[in-house]
Amino acid sequence: GNSVTQMEGPVTLSEEAFLTINCTYTATGYPSLFWYVQYPGEGLQLLLKATKADDKGSNKGFEATYRKETTSFHLEKGSVQVSDSAVYFCALSDPHTGGFKTIFGAGTRLFVKA
C-alpha cells in the first residue's frame, strides 16, 4: 500500500542554518505530494505541494521537488528562523487509489535556536 517515510527528529539547528528534511514515498500510482506544518498547539497547515514529477513546491522560503526517479520529496530551506520551530509532516494523496485521503509520515520536529 501507499506510505510515507521521513527522517526521524528532532532536528536542532541554529538560526540561519540550512535545513533538509528527507521524505520518501511508496505509491501505486502518481500521487500528489505535500508538506504540512504543525506549530505548537495548532492544527495542520499546508506548507507546499507538488502534483506531478519534477514540480517544485515553494512557500515561505521552503521548497521541495517531486522526484519520481528516487520517489522523494525532500524539504529544504536556505536559512531557518526561530519561528520555523514546528513539526513538519510529509504526506501524499493518490488519485489512483481513490484519492479521498491523505497519508502522512511520522513527522519531524524542528527546533531552531537563536
Add this chain to the structure above:
Amino acid sequence: EPEVTQTPSHQVTQMGQEVILRCVPISNHLYFYWYRQILGQKVEFLVSFYNNEISEKSEIFDDQFSVERPDGSNFTLKIRSTKLEDSAMYFCASSAREPSTDTQYFGPGTRLTVL
C-alpha cells in the same frame, strides 16, 4: 480567510461514554474528513465524506465510529462507546475537491481524553 472550526477544543470523558466531536467546514467545500493523532505519533486518516456518504474509511473507523452532516454546515464524528485508546487529537478537514487535486484545510483539533 475562511477556516475550519472545531468544538470543543478539549473533551474529557469516561470510558464507555459516547462523545460527539463537531466541525464546521469551509462553506463551499464538498469533501470532509476526520483524522486523528495519538500524542507524539503520526496523523492517521479515519474517514472521508462526500455527497452525504462515506467515500473511504480506514480500518480504525470501526462500528464504534460514525459521521454525519446533520444540517448542511456541521460535520460530526461520534464515538459510541469510548475506549482508553481513543484518547487522541482529532482533526477535521475539508476541501473543495478531492485531496489529490486540491488543498485540504484542517481545523485546530479537539483533544479527546478518555479516563
